[in-house]
Amino acid sequence: MSGETTKAANLGRPRSEQLHQAILTAALDLVLEMGFRVVSIEAIAAKTGIAKTTIYRRWPNKAAVIMEGFLTELRPASFFPEAETALERIRLQMHVTAEAFRGRDGALVKALLAETQFDPDLAEVYRNKWTLPRRKLVIDMLEAAITQGALRPDIDIEGTVDLLYAPIYYRLLLGTGPISDAYIEILFAESMKGLQANIASSRHRKQ
Amino acid sequence: MSGETTKAANLGRPRSEQLHQAILTAALDLVLEMGFRVVSIEAIAAKTGIAKTTIYRRWPNKAAVIMEGFLTELRPASFFPEAETALERIRLQMHVTAEAFRGRDGALVKALLAETQFDPDLAEVYRNKWTLPRRKLVIDMLEAAITQGALRPDIDIEGTVDLLYAPIYYRLLLGTGPISDAYIEILFAESMKGLQANIASSRHRKQ
Amino acid sequence: MSGETTKAANLGRPRSEQLHQAILTAALDLVLEMGFRVVSIEAIAAKTGIAKTTIYRRWPNKAAVIMEGFLTELRPASFFPEAETALERIRLQMHVTAEAFRGRDGALVKALLAETQFDPDLAEVYRNKWTLPRRKLVIDMLEAAITQGALRPDIDIEGTVDLLYAPIYYRLLLGTGPISDAYIEILFAESMKGLQANIASSRHRKQ
Amino acid sequence: MSGETTKAANLGRPRSEQLHQAILTAALDLVLEMGFRVVSIEAIAAKTGIAKTTIYRRWPNKAAVIMEGFLTELRPASFFPEAETALERIRLQMHVTAEAFRGRDGALVKALLAETQFDPDLAEVYRNKWTLPRRKLVIDMLEAAITQGALRPDIDIEGTVDLLYAPIYYRLLLGTGPISDAYIEILFAESMKGLQANIASSRHRKQ
DNA sequence: GGCTAAGCGAGACGGTACGTCTAGTCTTGGG
DNA sequence: CCCAAGACTAGACGTACCGTCTCGCTTAGCC
Numbered sequence: 001m002s003g004e005t006t007k008a009a010n011l012g013r014p015r016s017e018q019l020h021q022a023i024l025t026a027a028l029d030l031v032l033e034m035g036f037r038v039v040s041i042e043a044i045a046a047k048t049g050i051a052k053t054t055i056y057r058r059w060p061n062k063a064a065v066i067m068e069g070f071l072t073e074l075r076p077a078s079f080f081p082e083a084e085t086a087l088e089r090i091r092l093q094m095h096v097t098a099e100a101f102r103g104r105d106g107a108l109v110k111a112l113l114a115e116t117q118f119d120p121d122l123a124e125v126y127r128n129k130w131t132l133p134r135r136k137l138v139i140d141m142l143e144a145a146i147t148q149g150a151l152r153p154d155i156d157i158e159g160t161v162d163l164l165y166a167p168i169y170y171r172l173l174l175g176t177g178p179i180s181d182a183y184i185e186i187l188f189a190e191s192m193k194g195l196q197a198n199i200a201s202s203r204h205r206k207q
Numbered sequence: 208m209s210g211e212t213t214k215a216a217n218l219g220r221p222r223s224e225q226l227h228q229a230i231l232t233a234a235l236d237l238v239l240e241m242g243f244r245v246v247s248i249e250a251i252a253a254k255t256g257i258a259k260t261t262i263y264r265r266w267p268n269k270a271a272v273i274m275e276g277f278l279t280e281l282r283p284a285s286f287f288p289e290a291e292t293a294l295e296r297i298r299l300q301m302h303v304t305a306e307a308f309r310g311r312d313g314a315l316v317k318a319l320l321a322e323t324q325f326d327p328d329l330a331e332v333y334r335n336k337w338t339l340p341r342r343k344l345v346i347d348m349l350e351a352a353i354t355q356g357a358l359r360p361d362i363d364i365e366g367t368v369d370l371l372y373a374p375i376y377y378r379l380l381l382g383t384g385p386i387s388d389a390y391i392e393i394l395f396a397e398s399m400k401g402l403q404a405n406i407a408s409s410r411h412r413k414q
Numbered sequence: 415m416s417g418e419t420t421k422a423a424n425l426g427r428p429r430s431e432q433l434h435q436a437i438l439t440a441a442l443d444l445v446l447e448m449g450f451r452v453v454s455i456e457a458i459a460a461k462t463g464i465a466k467t468t469i470y471r472r473w474p475n476k477a478a479v480i481m482e483g484f485l486t487e488l489r490p491a492s493f494f495p496e497a498e499t500a501l502e503r504i505r506l507q508m509h510v511t512a513e514a515f516r517g518r519d520g521a522l523v524k525a526l527l528a529e530t531q532f533d534p535d536l537a538e539v540y541r542n543k544w545t546l547p548r549r550k551l552v553i554d555m556l557e558a559a560i561t562q563g564a565l566r567p568d569i570d571i572e573g574t575v576d577l578l579y580a581p582i583y584y585r586l587l588l589g590t591g592p593i594s595d596a597y598i599e600i601l602f603a604e605s606m607k608g609l610q611a612n613i614a615s616s617r618h619r620k621q
Numbered sequence: 622m623s624g625e626t627t628k629a630a631n632l633g634r635p636r637s638e639q640l641h642q643a644i645l646t647a648a649l650d651l652v653l654e655m656g657f658r659v660v661s662i663e664a665i666a667a668k669t670g671i672a673k674t675t676i677y678r679r680w681p682n683k684a685a686v687i688m689e690g691f692l693t694e695l696r697p698a699s700f701f702p703e704a705e706t707a708l709e710r711i712r713l714q715m716h717v718t719a720e721a722f723r724g725r726d727g728a729l730v731k732a733l734l735a736e737t738q739f740d741p742d743l744a745e746v747y748r749n750k751w752t753l754p755r756r757k758l759v760i761d762m763l764e765a766a767i768t769q770g771a772l773r774p775d776i777d778i779e780g781t782v783d784l785l786y787a788p789i790y791y792r793l794l795l796g797t798g799p800i801s802d803a804y805i806e807i808l809f810a811e812s813m814k815g816l817q818a819n820i821a822s823s824r825h826r827k828q
Numbered sequence: 829g830g831c832t833a834a835g836c837g838a839g840a841c842g843g844t845a846c847g848t849c850t851a852g853t854c855t856t857g858g859g
Numbered sequence: 860c861c862c863a864a865g866a867c868t869a870g871a872c873g874t875a876c877c878g879t880c881t882c883g884c885t886t887a888g889c890c
Contacts, residue, residue: 114324166377167369186366194401219839426834531735576788584787600780608815633865
């Protein structure tokens, strides 16, 4: 089996790894320079001097190219910073995400996420390679926080991930306000304390 | 002043209101049938039997057509259901939104919101005609709830809107789970109560 | 009968003679400024401030407009100059034609003649209103010249008109050389003398 | 030098000669079926099943396509028939031209010649590739006829070409009569003998 | 002086073709 | 089998005029 694979793989001229990298780099550069829409396979080919055929041999369309470039470049980022408690690590990671979304990564996420609305294949790759792995990390951390007694044990984990992170994506896409550190603090604090007027403490004040 | 306006408006053959409606309807139909990307002015013209020039005379591009169709059709929806308290009205309205997002309106919001990522003009229209008016209603309701003593008076209003509604948009775009009524209940409940194991108030009570 | 015509003609607002002239003038101006092809009914309407409807009410297309403008303006021209003999009058008239064809009339004849190749109706008007009347005058003059003993009585009249005038149109359309007075002299002289080496005079020389 | 040319020429997929021919053929067919004006690049593309871009890659507009089709098809025709004398060859060639102009070639010449009045570029190609080469052949033949003593040596060569051939084009474009063999005979005979009642040579003979 | 009928300006409308653009595939020659 | 180059199909783009239409207003002669 591996023999067959090797045999097939060895046939003919091997694909150039250099070209692979050059294409991915050029693709991301173009997206950031000119915007996702303007970028085309044609433009990538022109910028790199690589033939369109060579690009199409490896990816089905520009979204796939950009997606791979995006995943290649960003995967190592956004792990959770070290801290005393799991809850604190979550808070810090929300800041890291915000920081990233304010910069070039935000632009890429924006464009790719938008593009996934029109391309189910792309959506699946995005979900499996970007969204779900990151959610998994958050879920693990939330469970640790529960174990540590910081969070109520009866919370809905999936819903909680959404409560904490959805607003960050919302501002990225809707542009209703900046994804500032202050914003993250508000989100985190209100999620934790809850919005409800605390009857217990009102009573306290009355006392 | 109004005389001048009338004079200019009465000049020449008036634009047909029927055609206007036919174009908008066809545009939305096509988006839902074939997807935003596949739809073209050419297709709308073909489907309606209306000349392309007639369409271009009124809108600059297909996104504008679809946007107007979208706003025309959906504006009356999503007002706040009547209820005893402001907070209850918000809860019910979240369910209304979820209900809408599960159906064809969700598909349209998805497509348009994605498209706004690539078209700043469209984004502005979307923000001014869709997002901000709806946020305004929510904000008013939140302030009423504060007045009614249901919510803490020190909450960040903008952040609170995001906390409640961002997850709905998140699931619409990311597809990480269904926008079910159960999901809305979880979001609402956790936002209200807060996630934190309530040590502070326990202490309070203990005191 | 004329009563009926009058009745019908008098009904409603009469057509403005001023507009008629303005349209014809603008049409010819535009043809000479920008070329026949570039001119459009739309352009005439724009230049004069007259509505398209008003123009289409009177002529079926731009060629008809230009044709009428052309015929209106040029009809009086190109009559035969006075001279001692009919033959001399023909010679002088050829010069008059050449002179006209070198200027703006030439440009109009060129364009209209070209256009008649694509529009049979226009061709008929052109033939009946321009070509045939002018040929008639030449034919009369040729017959006078025969009577005066200047031309052989056995010549083919139609063919003779062509022999004298076709080369002028040829140079106008083909642009193989200038329609100069010298050219006219050559045409006239060679038509008269014939091209053939004169056997009689050769004999003479031999003597 | 030729190496460089070859290198550049060999790069990429070569243009299909079949398509080239198919386009030219279809273009001429359409002109003859429907008329020059009605024909469009779109129609040629539809008829042949060839993409519009492929046509535009090779020619700038429909006139250029038709011109090339015209020149390709007609070039071999209208050479001079063999005969005893140069003068006789000219006479026979005039009949050949007349014959051609009565049929589909005449229709094409008509249309193209008309079109050149509106398109200077086209006019130049037409002059250089059609008119001037043919005139050159006639001129050579006329000079041979002079050498052979059939024509007077003092005739104006250019004017003579016009005298013989202009009437054929004139009837083609003006439609004042048929381009019959009888017409050609009249043209030829009168050009040769001259129109003038031959007083001079009578006098000569009398002397 | 009101009525009738056509003229008129303005601009909407259904069409047709334009020439351009981009995507994605195919076909060369040369490693 | 890879790669560069560029031809090719396919089809939407947005524009320009065409010639027709539908408005509201104007201008005449007639009752």
